[in-house]
Amino acid sequence: MNYDVIVVGAGVIGGMLARELSRYQLSLCLLEKENDVARGASAANSGIIHGGYDPESGTLKAQLNTCGVSLLYRAAKELKVPHRNNGSMVCAFGAEEEEQIRILYDRGVENGIWGLRILTGAEVRAMEPSLSENVTLALWVPTAGIISPYELNLAAVGNAMDNGAHLKCNFRVSKIEPNKEGFLVTSADGETVQGRFLVNCAGAFSDEIASLAGDDFFRICPRAGEYLLLDQEVGAMVSHTIFRVPTKAGKGILVTPTADGNLLLGPTADQVKSPFDTQTTAQGLEKVKKEALSMVPSIPLSKVITSFTGVRASTSSGDFIIQSSARVEGLLHLAAIDSPGLTCCVSIARRAVRELEQMGLCLDKKEKWIATREDPRAFQDLSIQEKNAWIQRDPSYGRIVCRCEKISEGEILNAIRQNPPARDLDGVKRRTRSGMGRCQGGFCAPHVMRLLGAELEIPQEEVTKSGGGSVMIKGRIG
Amino acid sequence: MKEHKIVVIGGGPAGMAAALAAYEAGVKDVVILDREERLGGILPQCIHNGFGLHKLGQELTGPEYAEYYAEKIRKTDIKVYTGTMVTSLTEDRVITASNEKGILQIRAGAVILAMGCRERSRGALGLCGTRPAGIYTAGTAQKLLNCHGLLVGKRVVILGSGDIGLIMARRMTLQGAKVEAVCEVMPYSGGLQRNLVQCLEDFDIPLYLSTTVVKIEGRERLEGVVLAEVDENRRPISGTERSISCDTLLISCGLIPENELARMANITLDPVTGGALVDEMRQTDAEGIFACGNVLHVHDLVDFVSDEGEVAGLAAAEYVLGEAQSKVAVPTVSGNGVRYVLPQRICDQEREIPLYFRVSQPRRNVNLIIKQGDSVLKKVKRIKVSPGEMEKVVLPAGCLRKGKGEIKVEVEV
Numbered sequence: 001m002n003y004d005v006i007v008v009g010a011g012v013i014g015g016m017l018a019r020e021l022s023r024y025q026l027s028l029c030l031l032e033k034e035n036d037v038a039r040g041a042s043a044a045n046s047g048i049i050h051g052g053y054d055p056e057s058g059t060l061k062a063q064l065n066t067c068g069v070s071l072l073y074r075a076a077k078e079l080k081v082p083h084r085n086n087g088s089m090v091c092a093f094g095a096e097e098e099e100q101i102r103i104l105y106d107r108g109v110e111n112g113i114w115g116l117r118i119l120t121g122a123e124v125r126a127m128e129p130s131l132s133e134n135v136t137l138a139l140w141v142p143t144a145g146i147i148s149p150y151e152l153n154l155a156a157v158g159n160a161m162d163n164g165a166h167l168k169c170n171f172r173v174s175k176i177e178p179n180k181e182g183f184l185v186t187s188a189d190g191e192t193v194q195g196r197f198l199v200n201c202a203g204a205f206s207d208e209i210a211s212l213a214g215d216d217f218f219r220i221c222p223r224a225g226e227y228l229l230l231d232q233e234v235g236a237m238v239s240h241t242i243f244r245v246p247t248k249a250g251k252g253i254l255v256t257p258t259a260d261g262n263l264l265l266g267p268t269a270d271q272v273k274s275p276f277d278t279q280t281t282a283q284g285l286e287k288v289k290k291e292a293l294s295m296v297p298s299i300p301l302s303k304v305i306t307s308f309t310g311v312r313a314s315t316s317s318g319d320f321i322i323q324s325s326a327r328v329e330g331l332l333h334l335a336a337i338d339s340p341g342l343t344c345c346v347s348i349a350r351r352a353v354r355e356l357e358q359m360g361l362c363l364d365k366k367e368k369w370i371a372t373r374e375d376p377r378a379f380q381d382l383s384i385q386e387k388n389a390w391i392q393r394d395p396s397y398g399r400i401v402c403r404c405e406k407i408s409e410g411e412i413l414n415a416i417r418q419n420p421p422a423r424d425l426d427g428v429k430r431r432t433r434s435g436m437g438r439c440q441g442g443f444c445a446p447h448v449m450r451l452l453g454a455e456l457e458i459p460q461e462e463v464t465k466s467g468g469g470s471v472m473i474k475g476r477i478g
Numbered sequence: 479m480k481e482h483k484i485v486v487i488g489g490g491p492a493g494m495a496a497a498l499a500a501y502e503a504g505v506k507d508v509v510i511l512d513r514e515e516r517l518g519g520i521l522p523q524c525i526h527n528g529f530g531l532h533k534l535g536q537e538l539t540g541p542e543y544a545e546y547y548a549e550k551i552r553k554t555d556i557k558v559y560t561g562t563m564v565t566s567l568t569e570d571r572v573i574t575a576s577n578e579k580g581i582l583q584i585r586a587g588a589v590i591l592a593m594g595c596r597e598r599s600r601g602a603l604g605l606c607g608t609r610p611a612g613i614y615t616a617g618t619a620q621k622l623l624n625c626h627g628l629l630v631g632k633r634v635v636i637l638g639s640g641d642i643g644l645i646m647a648r649r650m651t652l653q654g655a656k657v658e659a660v661c662e663v664m665p666y667s668g669g670l671q672r673n674l675v676q677c678l679e680d681f682d683i684p685l686y687l688s689t690t691v692v693k694i695e696g697r698e699r700l701e702g703v704v705l706a707e708v709d710e711n712r713r714p715i716s717g718t719e720r721s722i723s724c725d726t727l728l729i730s731c732g733l734i735p736e737n738e739l740a741r742m743a744n745i746t747l748d749p750v751t752g753g754a755l756v757d758e759m760r761q762t763d764a765e766g767i768f769a770c771g772n773v774l775h776v777h778d779l780v781d782f783v784s785d786e787g788e789v790a791g792l793a794a795a796e797y798v799l800g801e802a803q804s805k806v807a808v809p810t811v812s813g814n815g816v817r818y819v820l821p822q823r824i825c826d827q828e829r830e831i832p833l834y835f836r837v838s839q840p841r842r843n844v845n846l847i848i849k850q851g852d853s854v855l856k857k858v859k860r861i862k863v864s865p866g867e868m869e870k871v872v873l874p875a876g877c878l879r880k881g882k883g884e885i886k887v888e889v890e891v
Contacts, residue, residue, distance in 0.1 A: 229601070233741070276697060279608045282714075306601030308609065388580040395578035400563035403513060404738075408576070440599035442615045446622050460628055465611035469698035472611055473622065474725060475629040477653060 002181050003029040003166075004361065006195035008173055008209050010420075011042035012149065012342060013334050014201035015156035016075070016349040021356075022163035025364045029193055030157065030165060031185065033172040033205075035467020036427040037420055038153035040203045040275070042342070043430065044227070044310025046267060047149045047258055048241055049073070050340040051088060051141035053108030053116060054251060060320045062111045065340045068347035069143055075346050076147055079155035080375040082259040088144035088241035089124055091295060092137040100245040101139050108141070115142040128240050130296050144241060148259040149342055150430045154420065156345075159373050161419035163366070168193070169423070170467065173202075176213040182330050183213070197361055199332045199352065204275030204313040206321075206335035215325045218335060222275045223314045225267025226284035228292075231303040231438050235261040242295050251339060253291035255299065260433065265292040265299070267310065278309045305438050312338040320344070322351055324359050332356060374418070376431065379411060401451075402444040404437025412448060416455045423456065425449065426466040445472075482557075483507035483798045485573055485586035486791075487564050487739065490519020491780050492771020493592030494547040495787025496794070497556050500590075503795035508556045509584070511575050513563040517551065518544030519594055521780070523621045526645055528672070533781035543780060564593075567739040569764050588794040591740060591754070591762075591769040592787065595733040595776055597642070603731055605637075607694030610701070616642040616730040620649065629653055631726025635703050636660040637691050639667040639674070641778060641866075643730025648677035650728075657681075658722050661689040661705055663712050666840045668732070668866045670778055691727065692719060700725055733776045743767060750818040751775040757807060757825045759793030760786065768794050775820050775834070778868055782834070808878065813849070813888030815839070817865065824885065827878040833871050835887050840864040845890040846871055851882045863889065 005021055007014045010032035018030050034040075049072055055061035076083040092098045101118060108116045117140045124138040125131050161167055168191075175186040182196035202209040207220045241256040258264050268284045285307055292299055315321070315336040325331035334352055341348070357363050375381075379390060379397055391398040397410035415422045415431035422428045425435065428448050435441030435448065449463045449472055456463075464470040484500050486493045489512030497508050516522065521529070524540025531537055534546065551558065562577040571586045597615035614622075614630050620642065622628040632655050636643045639662040647657045660678060665688050667674055678685050686705065692714050693704035702723045706714040735752040737745075745754050745762045753774035754762040760770050770790035771783045796802045807823040810833065819835040833848065841863050848856040848871060855877050863869065871887075878885070 279694075280606045282606050282692065285604060285606065304602060304604060305599065307604060307606075384574075384581045384583070387576075391576075391578065391580045398576050398578040398580060399561060400513065400565070400576055403563060403736075406563070406565055406576075438599075438602075439596045440601050442597050442599060442618045445614075445618055446626060450626075460626075464698075466698075470611035471699060472630070473628040474631045475654075477623070477627045477629060 001027065001194070003027045003193065003195035005197045005199060005356065006031060006183065006185055006193055007199045007201055009201035009203055009206070010037040010157055010167060011040055011201060011203050012038070012153040012156065012345045013203070013337050013348055014199070015153050015160065016345040017199060017201060017334065017352050018160035018165045019156045020349040020353050022160045022165050023365060023369050025366055028160065028165040029195060030160070030167045031171040031173060031193065032167065032169045035169055035423055035464065037157045037167070038150040038430060039466065041310050041312050042153045042203070043150040044278070044308050045149050045342060046254060046256065046264065047147055047342070048088070048254070048256065049083070049145035049147055050343045051108065051116070051144040052111050052113045052340070053104045053139065053141060054246055055111065055340070057107060057110045060322060061340060061344070064320065064344040064347040064351065066112045068344040071346035071350070072147070072343060073145070076152065078371045079152070079159055079373055081148055081152045081155050083145055083147035084259055085143070085145040086240055086257065088141045088243060089128065090139040090141070090243045090245060091124070091131065091135040092245055093134050094136055097245040098137045101137050104139050113141070113143065116140065128238060128242065130238055130298050131242065132295055132297055135295070146241060146256060146259045147342070152342070152345070154431060155373055158419040159370065162370050162373060167420050173209060173212060176209070178214070178328055178330070197330045197332065197356055197359065199334060199356070201334045203337065204311050206313060206333065210333060210335070213325070213328050213331050215328045215331060218315055218321055220313050220336065221316060222272050222277065222311045223338070224270050224272045224277055224309050224311050226280050226288055226309045227264060227266030227307060228285060228288055228304050229306050229308070230263040230265070231305050232261045234300055234303045235263050237263060237299070238296060244291065244295060253288055255292050255296050263299070265289070272311060275311045278311055280307045280309050306440060314338045320348065322348060322355070324355055330359065332359065376411070376414070379408070401447045402432070402434035402437065404439050405433040407432045407434040409451065412451055413455065416452065424452070424464045424466050424470070425472070428452065479572070479583045479585055481585045482509045483587040484509070484590065484794050485584055486510045486590040486592055487567070487573070488512060488519065488592035488594060488773070489517040489558065489560070490592060490594050490771065491521060491544070491547065491783045492594070492773070492787040493519070493590065494551060495784040496590045496592055496770055496791035498547065498550055498554070499788040499791030500795040501554050501556055503792050505795045505798055506555055510556060510558045511562045511564055511573070512558070512560050515560050517548045517558060517560070520617070523624045525624045526649070529780050531781065532779065533784050564739060567743045569743050571766055587798040588766045588768065590790050590794050591767065591773050592771050593736045593739065593773045595735045595772040597729065598732045598734055600729055603729065605691055605694055608696060610694070610696040610699050612696070612700030612725050613694065613727045613729070616640070616646045616728045619728050620646055623649060623653065629655065631655060633658060633724040634726045634728060635691070635722055635724045636728045636730060638662060638729060638731035639669050639685060640730040640732060641669045641673050643728060644669045644673040644677040646728055646730070647683050648681055651681050651683065657683045658724055659684050659686055659705070661686040661691065663688070663690040663708055666864065670866060690714065694727065700727055703727055733772065735773045735776065737773060740769070748818065748822060751820065755822045756820070757823050758821045758829070758831050759825070760790035760821070761793060761797070766797055775818070778866065782868065782870070808883070808885060810885045810887065813886040815841070815889030816887050819887045824878065827880065828875060830875040831873040833873060833887060835869050836865055837863045837869065837889055838865060841889065841891060847888050847890050848873060849886045849888070850879060850884070853879070853882070855885070
């Protein structure tokens with residue numbers, strides 16, 4: 001078949017673009033090199049809905065951030081993605097940084113951000129009592145928020161699939177050949193997909209995809225950010241997202257509650273050689289701790305449950321690349337989407353749809369388009385009577401598999417059966433939180449492995465942590 | 479809402495002993511709630527022997543020890559709900575639990591907490607590097623191997639010399655895996671001496687003390703780890719790094735009492751043990767809620783867990799039968815060389831009181847001294863003490879003096 005649009009990369013940008021395109025009568029195919037969606041930067045970032053005071057006025061980042069915030073809140077509501085408009089505060093320590101706060105305020109006003117205020121140290125501490133005594137001035141950003149980034153990604157792809165889009169995982173693009181009907185895209189395994197338009201949403205690999213298509217004009221300079229995640233027990237110790245004054249390298253290390261109720265510290269910002277450089281380092285995590293404690297001195301670091309590194313798809317120019325190829329007809333790049341890319345995912349997708357229309361894509365609205373998805377937490381929010389009725393219909397919802405997060409077997413089976421289906425342990429974790437709690441999967445992993453094996457009809461030797469060669473066991477006895 | 483006299487949360491060795499003790503003390507309405515499909519807690523996966531030497535005078539395997547108690551329970555009217563996970567507990571002893579029949583709510587006359595503990599994870603240790611498959615806590619690998627017949631890897635490094643790690647070093651070796659090293663960040667092992675001999679020395683598995691894992695390598699499956707020696711502050715010494723190829727890292731770096739339910743019920747926890755603050759009857763500061771076993775403090779021998787279950791079970795029975803009297807409490811405190819003392823307070827000063835405690839570092843030829851004020855209540859000689867082996871000293875009945883203040887346990891070198 002000849003798809004109308006092929007989207008390379010099922011991260012949050014590719015996923016949200018597929019969702020926006022699925023409103024129209026189009027055949028869509030999402031290609032993802034990993035075993036599941038949300039495996040790159042879309043899964044490992046701060047999960048912040050940025051206010052929009054930070055990007056330089058006039059840049060794509062500034063424009064798309066300003067209009068992107070309310071679009072994202074709406075999509076999050078429709079897709080039932082955990083999020084909260086908690087507001088953020090940028091903190092200055094002393095006179096030099098106070099000057100920066102005033103610059104950010106002016107820039108925010110110029111960018112059209114609503115509700116910004118400059119608060120004194122005492123005022124900001126009244127709002128956030130655990131803030132350091134050394135904070136002298138702060139920028140209050142009431143429109144900012146927090147969102148679960150991987151769940152947004154999963155929901156966008158799932159919703160696009162519910163509306164007819166196809167997802168091909170483990171499709172690592174190795175060849176892109178322009179032809180009369182558009183493009184023939186070949187995977188490393190020799191599978192081919194033909195499509196009329198090609199959108200490059202390959203994140204940290206978008207320069208590779210561009211050059212495979214014969215349009216080599218930008219370079220991604222991957223930048224790693226290390227994070228520490230703390231137990232939900234201390235998730236409420238701050239209620240706002242707390243930044244230090246940004247530097248050239250990024251928005252700096254933040255302290256924030258997450259939409260899932262944990263406390264998150266980070267990220268660092270270090271140039272790395274490859275997008276695969278997702279290791280954490282002792283120096284990086286030390287830096288995160290030190291900076292986080294400078295803002296909130298009472299953070300109990302003994303409550304760290306895990307650390308991780310995300311690699312952002314940055315470029316030297318600093319702005320998003322949202323443009324059709326000058327050399328290759330039918331090719332659109334959505335590249336260099338680093339911060340505030342998550343905030344802008346809907347506004348970027350909308351911009352891309354308009355761009356594709358100008359490139360000749362016909363947009364006829366579907367009569368029936370599903371805007372929402374089934375809430376994966378539907379069961380958890382029920383009353384005891386309702387839960388009992390549900391368990392009577394399906395006893396697997398009464399069997400708790402993950403004791404830290406209290407996730408039932410029914411919810412895990414649902415995650416393996418829904419769009420997009422979970423195919424490995426990390427996939428189940430991101431969809432259900434099973435294994436994401438304080439024991440980090442120690443208790444539930446054997447049970448989840450059994451469920452995955454049974455549902456996917458594979459032996460335990462083939463059950464993986466995150467696809468590829470990440471097998472969980474190496475042999476059997478008896 | 480159902481009502482029961484005594485509800486025991488957790489059907490491992492502590493919970494089973496507690497339920498039996500309460501039943502035998504005359505409370506016939508006893509319920510055990512357990513999340514697993516069978517009684518025994520962690521014991522069914524502990525197929526090695528060494529269980530029951532002190533308590534039963536014989537050397538059993540974990541499943542055998544569990545079965546000894548399960549069999550006793552089957553002979554009573556104690557109600558057992560397996561596959562039942564308690565999701566909440568309130569101060570006034572209302573329990574909410576979930577199983578495949580639905581959500582269960584019980585108001586209990588007394589509650590005995592016996593949920594056990596969990597293993598410290600990779601994330602909590604702050605190990606740096608990548609996040610490939612092949613990193614397991616020792617207990618998870620043990621469960622996969624002994625309950626599901628699945629071998630997690632072929633070339634293994636074990637971080638931490640806790641007992642489960644030592645047992646798994648032997649178990650994986652017997653199963654044909656190569657255990658390249660056991661490394662321990664402290665200058666001494668946290669495991670029992672008998673395990674060091676029987677699990678490592680007998681199999682020529684090297685134990686590297688004052689050594690830790692500083693880096694994890696491999697993108698999909700673990701490919702290797704980097705070890706480094708540490709200084710006296712447990713900081714890696716630069717220049718001592720060396721790589722070891724392996725496909726598996728087992729973590730055996732301590733156990734953490736699973737006290738989420740205790741927190742929900744606003745029970746005060748001891749920051750050192752991670753368990754509730756209790757008196758000699760194992761009653762927490764929430765009236766009618768008792769705790770025993772590894773949810774209270776981590777034990778190294780199941781025999782002591784069962785003993786503690788019996789104390790809590792008997793106390794819960796006395797409580798629901800109205801025989802318990804509230805008395806003024808005397809606190810116990812850790813003195814020189816002692817990490818913690820349990821119970822943390824003593825109410826009934828007439829009874830004989832066993833004190834359990836752990837020393838903070840290994841020593842030889844010491845005196846363990848129990849004092850109240852300036853007067854020494856008891857002095858015991860030990861040839862050897864170690865943080866990995868819990869100490870027990872019994873205070874004879876009637877030796878405590880009213881109004882003389884706290885009871886201090888210390889190590890005299």
